[in-house]
Amino acid sequence: MRFSQTHHMPYTDITEPGLGWPISNSRFEPTRAIEMFRTYIHAKVYAEECGFDAIGCNEHHMSPFGMMPNPNLIAASVLEQTKTAEIQLSGNILPLSNPIRIAEEYAMIDVMSGGRLMAGFMRGIPHEYVAYNIPPDESWSRMREGVQLILKAWTEPEPFGWDGEHYQFRAVSIWPKPVQKPYPPLLMSGGSPTSARFAAEHKAIMGILRVLNFDQALKLMDVYKEKAREDGWEPGPDRFMVGVPTAVAKTFEEAKRQLEDGTQYFFDVLQGGINRAQQLVVSQTRFHADDTLIRPVNKDQTMKSTPVEERIENGQVLCGTPEMVIDQINRMHAALNHGHMNLIVKVGNMSDDFVLRSMKLLGQHVFPEVKKLGKTEKVAAE
Amino acid sequence: MTSGFVRNTMKLPSGQIDYFTAGAGHDVVYLHPASGMRVSTTLVRLAQRFRVWAPIIPGFDGTDLHDDIIGMRDLADLLAAFVEDGPGRACDIVGCSLGGWLGAWFAISYPELVENLVLSGPAGLRTADSQPLSFDPEVMRKQLYAQAEMVQQDEKTAKMRVSNGEMVSRYGLATSHDAELQARISEISCQTLILHGTLDVRVPLEGIQMIKAKIPHSQLVYVYGAAHSLELDQPERVSALIEDFLLRGEAFIVNQTLPGAESATTRSAP
Numbered sequence: 001m002r003f004s005q006t007h008h009m010p011y012t013d014i015t016e017p018g019l020g021w022p023i024s025n026s027r028f029e030p031t032r033a034i035e036m037f038r039t040y041i042h043a044k045v046y047a048e049e050c051g052f053d054a055i056g057c058n059e060h061h062m063s064p065f066g067m068m069p070n071p072n073l074i075a076a077s078v079l080e081q082t083k084t085a086e087i088q089l090s091g092n093i094l095p096l097s098n099p100i101r102i103a104e105e106y107a108m109i110d111v112m113s114g115g116r117l118m119a120g121f122m123r124g125i126p127h128e129y130v131a132y133n134i135p136p137d138e139s140w141s142r143m144r145e146g147v148q149l150i151l152k153a154w155t156e157p158e159p160f161g162w163d164g165e166h167y168q169f170r171a172v173s174i175w176p177k178p179v180q181k182p183y184p185p186l187l188m189s190g191g192s193p194t195s196a197r198f199a200a201e202h203k204a205i206m207g208i209l210r211v212l213n214f215d216q217a218l219k220l221m222d223v224y225k226e227k228a229r230e231d232g233w234e235p236g237p238d239r240f241m242v243g244v245p246t247a248v249a250k251t252f253e254e255a256k257r258q259l260e261d262g263t264q265y266f267f268d269v270l271q272g273g274i275n276r277a278q279q280l281v282v283s284q285t286r287f288h289a290d291d292t293l294i295r296p297v298n299k300d301q302t303m304k305s306t307p308v309e310e311r312i313e314n315g316q317v318l319c320g321t322p323e324m325v326i327d328q329i330n331r332m333h334a335a336l337n338h339g340h341m342n343l344i345v346k347v348g349n350m351s352d353d354f355v356l357r358s359m360k361l362l363g364q365h366v367f368p369e370v371k372k373l374g375k376t377e378k379v380a381a382e
Numbered sequence: 383m384t385s386g387f388v389r390n391t392m393k394l395p396s397g398q399i400d401y402f403t404a405g406a407g408h409d410v411v412y413l414h415p416a417s418g419m420r421v422s423t424t425l426v427r428l429a430q431r432f433r434v435w436a437p438i439i440p441g442f443d444g445t446d447l448h449d450d451i452i453g454m455r456d457l458a459d460l461l462a463a464f465v466e467d468g469p470g471r472a473c474d475i476v477g478c479s480l481g482g483w484l485g486a487w488f489a490i491s492y493p494e495l496v497e498n499l500v501l502s503g504p505a506g507l508r509t510a511d512s513q514p515l516s517f518d519p520e521v522m523r524k525q526l527y528a529q530a531e532m533v534q535q536d537e538k539t540a541k542m543r544v545s546n547g548e549m550v551s552r553y554g555l556a557t558s559h560d561a562e563l564q565a566r567i568s569e570i571s572c573q574t575l576i577l578h579g580t581l582d583v584r585v586p587l588e589g590i591q592m593i594k595a596k597i598p599h600s601q602l603v604y605v606y607g608a609a610h611s612l613e614l615d616q617p618e619r620v621s622a623l624i625e626d627f628l629l630r631g632e633a634f635i636v637n638q639t640l641p642g643a644e645s646a647t648t649r650s651a652p
Binding site: 145148149152156157158159160161162163164165167170171 | 580591594595601602603604605606607616619620623634635636637
């Protein structure tokens with residue numbers, strides 16, 4: 001089993017949610033942000049010392065939810081301060097950006113890190129499309145075309161042009177190219193059946209970035225496996241990553257309190273304006289049109305009102321003492337047989353001191369007991 | 383006559399050749415694929431800017447064979463005679479699939495008669511190790527078109543389709559392997575645009591990459607979402623690419639957005 005650390009880098013000095021979209025930045029204090037960035041980047045770098053195999057950086061826009069509109073910049077800082085951890089971009093929101101720029105920046109990260117990039121391509125969440133004024137209806141078609149174009153940019157031996165539905169380039173020849181050949185391992189979301197099939201089509205690691213319950217996760221993994229078998233290959237555990245908010249402490253009570261408070265803040269404050277924007281996008285466009293089978297209604301609201309004990313039972317979170325979390329991981333692995341876990345170590349406004357202590361406990365007591373599960377090796381470049 | 387195209391005949395030393403022509407301006411010779419001659423969107427658009435000549439390769443579409451014309455190099459000689467008697471000067475060549483194969487040989491054999499060259503899904507690039515091409519109609523339909531249901535059937539008779547099928551063997555398309563062409567492809571000296579559909583499984587990607595690497599002044603453009611029959615799968619995009627390349631040559635890599643820009647409507651000076 002391999003473990004990655006994710007920290008969304010939220011702005012946590014506000015107490016009231018945004019009322020609309022975009023969320024007003026009138027309450028943003030630059031001096032506090034400087035402190036937060038130092039603290040958050042330190043937490044990412046510290047992940048390697050704690051034994052995390054990968055350090056995640058992900059893209060979100062125009063919200064205190066996460067101050068990483070360009071995760072590649074954070075990755076560049078982290079990779080300079082680490083030696084062995086994979087740099088898990090999870091990832092760039094491909095439909096929002098110039099695919100050639102992503103191909104170039106990912107190649108830079110792979111070179112600068114000595115071949116440690118895990119290249120994530122995500123569609124993002126609906127409100128991101130408002131931020132960059134990209135039609136949400138084009139999300140999937142941009143995603144499909146963009147991935148093909150990036151893989152071409154990484155692998156084509158000579159300069160080439162591209163004439164597509166969304167992207168036209170007459171002359172492409174990126175410098176540098178990635179270190180990993182033919183290209184770095186890919187990471188894609190598997191949050192819906194369409195996404196799961198798409199990830200399998202590219203032999204990507206499929207990330208179920210927020211588990212609702214084991215049954216939902218297994219159905220999505222089955223979709224992936226079915227597509228892989230259609231294409232003539234058998235995916236192992238190393239193709240599946242499960243994401244869970246995580247809180248580890250010396251007592252269950254402390255871990256539970258940190259997780260509950262952080263979750264409350266996450267849903268009540270950080271998610272405030274985002275929810276309204278998501279509703280607008282989903283109601284006005286076909287953003288989820290292809291995702292008809294498993295996507296639940298009011299997923300976030302359901303999670304918010306569910307007691308921590310029940311969320312542990314469902315596999316939605318890891319929470320408790322190291323011994324309890326070891327049991328939870330063992331149980332989750334027995335149910336899903338996955339090879340990666342993406343641990344969200346800071347939930348909402350969880351205290352930064354607690355985040356570091358939680359990570360340290362994971363490294364000292366949890367990882368030594370659970371890394372042997374499945375004996376997952378780093379996914380080789382495809 | 384179709385969309386302004388007029389059918390004519392020309393007597394050449396080896397026999398008579400039929401051709402379509404339309405438009406005015408710089409001369410462009412269009413070389414058709416193995417499915418035969420068809421006045422496509424690409425041809426109609428080209429005829430709005432250029433004088434287009436579209437010969438029917440002997441034996442295709444029910445035309446007479448020329449006894450001495452057997453392979454691609456013979457066809458290149460025939461094409462030279464056609465250009466000298468028709469346009470009468472160097473011209474641009476646009477070849478699709480089989481026509482691309484012929485266009486490549488023509489540019490090697492008669493460089494003085496070629497200004498710009500477009501190779502759209504050129505045949506002849508398979509290797510001795512390549513799997514045999516399928517000519518089963520249903521398989522071919524899937525391999526030729528990404529969206530077969532969107533492509534209109536042409537107006538050929540059953541007899542013409544049969545004769546076109548017979549030409550596949552005569553001109554070597556069954557193997558589509560031309561080792562000599564592949565060895566000499568670097569002799570093409572003109573500005574060359576290579577087009578390849580991202581869904582094309584009839585022309586090997588390695589072959590396309592090889593000619594891009596070897597033709598000194600070449601541009602390669604992948605047409606996303608197109609199978610082998612690029613100009614029927616993505617008619618507007620492919621037509622715009624070819625037209626822009628023929629008008630601006632290597633400068634077509636520069637994005638030109640000003641409306642009414644001179645080089646958008648007239649050919650740039652070399």
